[in-house]
Amino acid sequence: MTFMAKPKVAHPELPRNALGLTRRDYEGSNSTLCAGCGHDSITASIVEACWANALQPQNLVKLSGIGCSSKTTAYFVSGAHGFNSVHGRMPSVATGANAANRKLHYIGVSGDGDTLSIGLGQFIHAIRRNLNMVYIIENNGVYGLTKGQFSASADVGTKAKKGEVNSQPPIDPVQLALTLGASFVARSFSGDKAQLVPLIQAAMHHQGFALIDVLSPCVTFNDHEGSTRSYAYSREHYHEAVHTDFVAPAGQISVSYAAGEALPVTLHDGSCVMLRKVDASFDATNRGTALARIRERLRDNEYLTGLLHVSDSQAEFHDLNRTPDEALNQIPYAQLNPGSAALAKVLARFR
Amino acid sequence: MNPTDTANPDHYHRVVDCQWACPTHTDVPEYIRLIAQGRFTDAYLLNRQSNVFPGILGRVCDRPCEPACRRGRVEEKPVAICRLKRVAADLKGELTGRVPRGPFERNGRRIACVGAGPASLTVANDLAPLGYEVVIFERQQVPGGLMRSNIPSFRLPQSVLDEEIGLILDMGVELKLNAPIGSMRDLLEKQEFNAVFVGSGAPKGKELELPGRHDTDRIHIGIDWLESVAFEHIKSVGERVLIIGVGNTAMDCCRSSLRMGAKSVKVMARKPRGFFKASEWELEDAEAESVEIIVNRSPKKFVIENGKLAGMLFDQMEYELKDGRITAERVVGEELIPCDDVILAIGQENAFPWIERDLGIEFDQWRVPKVDAQTFQSTNAKVFFGGDAAFGPKNIIWAVEHGHQAAISLHSFLQGQPVAERPKPGVKLQSVKMGVHEWAYSNDYAPLERRLVPHVSLKERFKKLNIEVELGYNADVAAQEVQRCLNCDVQTVFEAKLCIECDACIDVCPTDCLTITHGGEEADLRTRLRAPARVTAQPLVVSGALPQTGRVMVKDENLCVHCGLCAERCPTAAWDMQKSTIHWPHAGDGETACRPKQRQSA
Numbered sequence: 001m002t003f004m005a006k007p008k009v010a011h012p013e014l015p016r017n018a019l020g021l022t023r024r025d026y027e028g029s030n031s032t033l034c035a036g037c038g039h040d041s042i043t044a045s046i047v048e049a050c051w052a053n054a055l056q057p058q059n060l061v062k063l064s065g066i067g068c069s070s071k072t073t074a075y076f077v078s079g080a081h082g083f084n085s086v087h088g089r090m091p092s093v094a095t096g097a098n099a100a101n102r103k104l105h106y107i108g109v110s111g112d113g114d115t116l117s118i119g120l121g122q123f124i125h126a127i128r129r130n131l132n133m134v135y136i137i138e139n140n141g142v143y144g145l146t147k148g149q150f151s152a153s154a155d156v157g158t159k160a161k162k163g164e165v166n167s168q169p170p171i172d173p174v175q176l177a178l179t180l181g182a183s184f185v186a187r188s189f190s191g192d193k194a195q196l197v198p199l200i201q202a203a204m205h206h207q208g209f210a211l212i213d214v215l216s217p218c219v220t221f222n223d224h225e226g227s228t229r230s231y232a233y234s235r236e237h238y239h240e241a242v243h244t245d246f247v248a249p250a251g252q253i254s255v256s257y258a259a260g261e262a263l264p265v266t267l268h269d270g271s272c273v274m275l276r277k278v279d280a281s282f283d284a285t286n287r288g289t290a291l292a293r294i295r296e297r298l299r300d301n302e303y304l305t306g307l308l309h310v311s312d313s314q315a316e317f318h319d320l321n322r323t324p325d326e327a328l329n330q331i332p333y334a335q336l337n338p339g340s341a342a343l344a345k346v347l348a349r350f351r
Numbered sequence: 352m353n354p355t356d357t358a359n360p361d362h363y364h365r366v367v368d369c370q371w372a373c374p375t376h377t378d379v380p381e382y383i384r385l386i387a388q389g390r391f392t393d394a395y396l397l398n399r400q401s402n403v404f405p406g407i408l409g410r411v412c413d414r415p416c417e418p419a420c421r422r423g424r425v426e427e428k429p430v431a432i433c434r435l436k437r438v439a440a441d442l443k444g445e446l447t448g449r450v451p452r453g454p455f456e457r458n459g460r461r462i463a464c465v466g467a468g469p470a471s472l473t474v475a476n477d478l479a480p481l482g483y484e485v486v487i488f489e490r491q492q493v494p495g496g497l498m499r500s501n502i503p504s505f506r507l508p509q510s511v512l513d514e515e516i517g518l519i520l521d522m523g524v525e526l527k528l529n530a531p532i533g534s535m536r537d538l539l540e541k542q543e544f545n546a547v548f549v550g551s552g553a554p555k556g557k558e559l560e561l562p563g564r565h566d567t568d569r570i571h572i573g574i575d576w577l578e579s580v581a582f583e584h585i586k587s588v589g590e591r592v593l594i595i596g597v598g599n600t601a602m603d604c605c606r607s608s609l610r611m612g613a614k615s616v617k618v619m620a621r622k623p624r625g626f627f628k629a630s631e632w633e634l635e636d637a638e639a640e641s642v643e644i645i646v647n648r649s650p651k652k653f654v655i656e657n658g659k660l661a662g663m664l665f666d667q668m669e670y671e672l673k674d675g676r677i678t679a680e681r682v683v684g685e686e687l688i689p690c691d692d693v694i695l696a697i698g699q700e701n702a703f704p705w706i707e708r709d710l711g712i713e714f715d716q717w718r719v720p721k722v723d724a725q726t727f728q729s730t731n732a733k734v735f736f737g738g739d740a741a742f743g744p745k746n747i748i749w750a751v752e753h754g755h756q757a758a759i760s761l762h763s764f765l766q767g768q769p770v771a772e773r774p775k776p777g778v779k780l781q782s783v784k785m786g787v788h789e790w791a792y793s794n795d796y797a798p799l800e801r802r803l804v805p806h807v808s809l810k811e812r813f814k815k816l817n818i819e820v821e822l823g824y825n826a827d828v829a830a831q832e833v834q835r836c837l838n839c840d841v842q843t844v845f846e847a848k849l850c851i852e853c854d855a856c857i858d859v860c861p862t863d864c865l866t867i868t869h870g871g872e873e874a875d876l877r878t879r880l881r882a883p884a885r886v887t888a889q890p891l892v893v894s895g896a897l898p899q900t901g902r903v904m905v906k907d908e909n910l911c912v913h914c915g916l917c918a919e920r921c922p923t924a925a926w927d928m929q930k931s932t933i934h935w936p937h938a939g940d941g942e943t944a945c946r947p948k949q950r951q952s953a
Contacts, residue, residue, distance in 0.1 A: 003788050004788070004794065004795070004914070004915075004916060004919060006859055006861050006916060007795070007796030007798075007861050007912065007914055008796075008798060008861075009425055009426075009796050009798070009861055009862065009912055010861060010862060010863075011862045011863045011882040011883075011910055012424075012425070012910075013882065013883045013885070014863065014882055024861075034922065035855055035919070035920045035921060035922045036851065036853040036855045036920070036921065036922025036923070037853075037855075038853065040854075040855055040858055040859075041853065041854040041855070041858060043858070044854065044857075044858035190853075190854075191852055191853065191854060193854070217853070219851075219853060219922045223851070231851045231852065231853060231899065232851070232899055235852075235899050235900060
């Protein structure tokens, strides 16, 4: 970590987005994580994606649980709303907030411990409800805040800093989400912003639950030889299956693709993700074959990365519950709370 | 692009923009740091090592350092480097024992310096402590050259000149006043000097031969007129004065006129604003004193009525501009401007009527001696030139550097070493990491604007010619201004083999200087950086291949604020902050100075 705040001075020619803001306007407070933490790169990617999406800072809600990862919501978009919840309970808080105000953007940041151990039940139900949020797992395979014990995502055979070897099989959030029917499932690496930033941009435009599992090396407790989550190991073993370029609504597709190389998927708001196949045998629109391919490559110790599955036709939380179109705070009080007479009428239906 | 050669001393020197731009390569960030610590005497002495005249230059330097200052690119205004130099001079303590004091034991070689201006004085300053007998010949009754005769005392007080020239004369330098040199042959042959240094300036003001020029005595040559004012040969001027030309001499002429009784002073410029030669701050000061600058007037003739100067006739000009350059000009009218005096300030020339043409000193087609640009040696091996005398009018700080370089040459020449073999500059780097989160320099970015320097009120300043207008910073204001320095000499040093490409430095850099990307040619690389890098004059620093991916770290030096956050954030210490000390060679470096002559004890 550092005690020195990043000075306010900036490059005078920084590009500005549609709101006239620069990247610097989407920063948060000073990171207190270890210098070199992968999480800080993910924070920088979120900053970049929010800037590129020209998000109004006050329209963002940042949510987190407990752990190194969960501290990071303080480090981006200081103008946003935030809720740092109990360990593993971020999805509940997100569900409540989203139910009350569907007009805001929700980014939940969690870790492999927070999501896959204490919060696993919460996590899978958020997927099941197809809650409209971006859920980022900063996945480093250890509990960094308590000095490096293995987490539920540690690979078999990976070595802890003090030498013991993990023998329990990991829970893979990507496979879990695919089997539960998640509509946007991606994996990335903190050291690859070219891949991660467009993924976050697309996830924010996706209607429904968008999971991004980000391999994020713990520079202090899991960056040694023998670890399967170090910077060097991750670089050698991650394999981009499909590259995502995000095209904003009404934006021009500026990248040129060879015929048959790219598959455009249009999202509900008119924006578009261009899926460019890197691995010819991979099909991100087919849940079954995608899952099979991910499993196959994992057996060879290789992480497939990119937007691994996307389908924009699934009903999300609000559709399923037939909630009103506007945020609850925009509904007149008398309508929101029709009083005891109305309640009696509802109850009478069950008599 | 190949990996940047950071072992070349010029690499880190160039990052320190102010020091690189200074002809004498004054260690600006270090002296500003000394001022910040209240060590004014140390700051003064550090200045003196390179620029010799901190008190003088702190007032009247042309300040090539300030337009170069990085702060001016990050914000709008550069650090007030020149004014801080003056603070060091104004607030310094006792110098006794800290500046070499002669007389020194002599080495038997005699050097004559012609003219007691900044170039000759620098030669004396460098060579007297090495044991040379230096004799300076000056045609005036006081030393200083144009610093004394052409810079009005309301900008540069006599006392400052006397003090700093005194330090050099106290080294046992012989000064012969009222001693104009009439013959180079005489110097070389009769007076038995081993070498001669000509630092006699460019003492001839340019003429403007137009009708009427010689029909009146109210048309003056700027530098001669300033000299007459300085030595009190003239004490007044007419009420309406026209100055022809917009250089710094013109600014001194117009402001002096106001103090000699003029009521209306107009500076006549042939071209529009933006083409003026005068420094911006000198224009500002002149206009603050209600001097009128009239543009697009080309002098046509002097109008004489009844044998008296009545005015001057100008062509009114119109220019077509493209990209800041004049592409076409035409005359659109005429204007007569009445006046009582005209002062011509349109440039200076060298003149060497006293150098015989058969001494082996070759002159070129413009009748200027052929001088080697590195060694300052003429075609007669014993004769060296420097200052304005060498390559025409420049400024004081260039004259000082010429003096230093000529001193190196003279030393080599008189020790029988080849003059063309120059000592090499060097650089020393030392880490400023003191511990976890602790750095041996103040790396907080201070969001302060440039401090203003107080001036004597417009009411007071015209009462006497020698009331110094600028008052200089006091210690408190200086303490604020020093915080604006970005410590460019505390370098970001990168060790590619340690980098794990975690992006921490890139994410934390406030000015987006850093990028990790695959290699390529410079023009291509510049398009792939985190933030635009359009200033091609500022170099890209490219590392060797990084261990994990083979990509390269690229740093755009242009806007780095040297906050050290990259090093602070780096988990592997691939980045480090290291203070660079540039060694710029001077005569006799590494040699022991001659011992002072034993003085008789009382």
